[in-house]
Amino acid sequence: MVQFVHPPRDEITLAGVLAALADPMRLRIIKSLVAKDECMSCTEAAPCPDMAKSTLSNHFRILREAGLVRTSKQGVEHRNVLREEDINARFPKLLKTILSLPE
Amino acid sequence: MVQFVHPPRDEITLAGVLAALADPMRLRIIKSLVAKDECMSCTEAAPCPDMAKSTLSNHFRILREAGLVRTSKQGVEHRNVLREEDINARFPKLLKTILSLPE
DNA sequence: TTCAATGGTTCACTAGTTCTGAACTATTGA
């Protein structure tokens, strides 16, 4: 049984968040989550269909460990949700600002 | 003779800027430049005194290539200045937001 | 004009990270 690692709010670091968002693919994943405004499975939020599963899984692990995403198991899928409140509490305006910018 | 590479404003990427700022040492360098509000030599802006010269040089190269810093030669020193206008034009509010946050 | 000091860069090495296919686990439906 897989156990997911999610840092508590006060252990989310700016460096971790910026590094996680510094990858165009991961930024697109986050944008998908924001646009949908609800849980998405990993494949559903995948930035491009031809990405290797292991790569996608790795990106989600990085997003999880940075504190950007919370993953929970639901049946055969893993449901991912943006930790918007935590990020906003810890780093006000950061997410909104970055998501509003051109790439 | 060393020639510095500086991307033009419209080639500065969000991913590059975020990756450059995702390193705590580089973020501290940028904060030094903002606080001083003028040119600084590399050693002057060094985040900690015991950092290897080559490491420091490498950090400045990354900041330069990301478009965050402009370096020019002045005598024996290299003078570094934050490309605040370029960054603000390309990514409004990003710099201000990130610099206002706790690390 | 030579020599040493200063301020950085470049090179080569090591250590760590990322991407990927292959093998695996867990759940579901037939």
Place this chain on the structure above:
DNA sequence: TCAATAGTTCAGAACTAGTGAACCATTGAA
């Protein structure tokens, strides 16, 4: 029970970061 689906883990190849050593350019002094 078996196959399909959704992800994870592992291992190897390719890439990136940190560092000491060697180097280059400028300056100031003898």
